[in-house]
Amino acid sequence: MESGIQITRDSKHAFEEIWKKRTHRYAVFSVQENREIIVDALGKRDASYDDFLADLQGEQDEDGACQCRFAIYDFEYEHHFKPMDSSTSKLKLILVLWCPEQARIRDKMIYSSSMCSIIRTFIGVQKYIQANNLDDISREAVEMQLRAMDRD
Template identity: 40%
Template sequence: MASGVTVADACKKIHEEIKRDKKHRYAIFYIKDGKQIDVELIGARNEEYEDFLTNLQAGGAGECRYGLFDFEYMHQCQGTSESSKKQKLFLISWCPDTASVKKKMVYAR
């Protein structure tokens, strides 16, 4: 097992496109060849959370993944009558119970 896992430049680019530019709704990442985190799939801006969850688990019962999701919601502050749009980025680690211990350990680092 490699001593360290690196992050591909494409991941950093997609992260900025989601966070700053709002180009995509989400991205799914995987560890390629046990050595580098890379982009597996990018979700269009009009996709929903259910699409994200489906794609996060699309690798199968034995596969782990990372997911980055841009969550948007309306929030009304106490004492005001107006709602404002808020956004939060969530980074999710998906490691199903059916994945091998080795895979879970690599994704847990």
């Protein structure tokens, strides 16, 4: 079931800036007023993974609930070719659905039901990751999932 929430033109533009132009490292998106998906944060190309995680987590609201988010991240890592004993830098575009355990159930439902629209709109994503805590989205965990997709 889809939520009917619209993806703004700015959100689509931010995706293009990351995927095609490579001018940004990441974008973090949120659902605004249960109507549209907007850009919350845009990371510069030289932004660190810790910067990304900080923007992804956002802030807790007055009740202590965490916020759900979507994110696109252009993940860079070294791929090692075993037979030739060489390596090369690889870039893979990931889409993250951040639904922390402390988020409201209603928010989790809205974000989960909006995921299909995001996937259809952001064509070119190579890996989808749902993260419920920081261990799920740690640099090491993501890199391990991406390496599993590589050929030796």
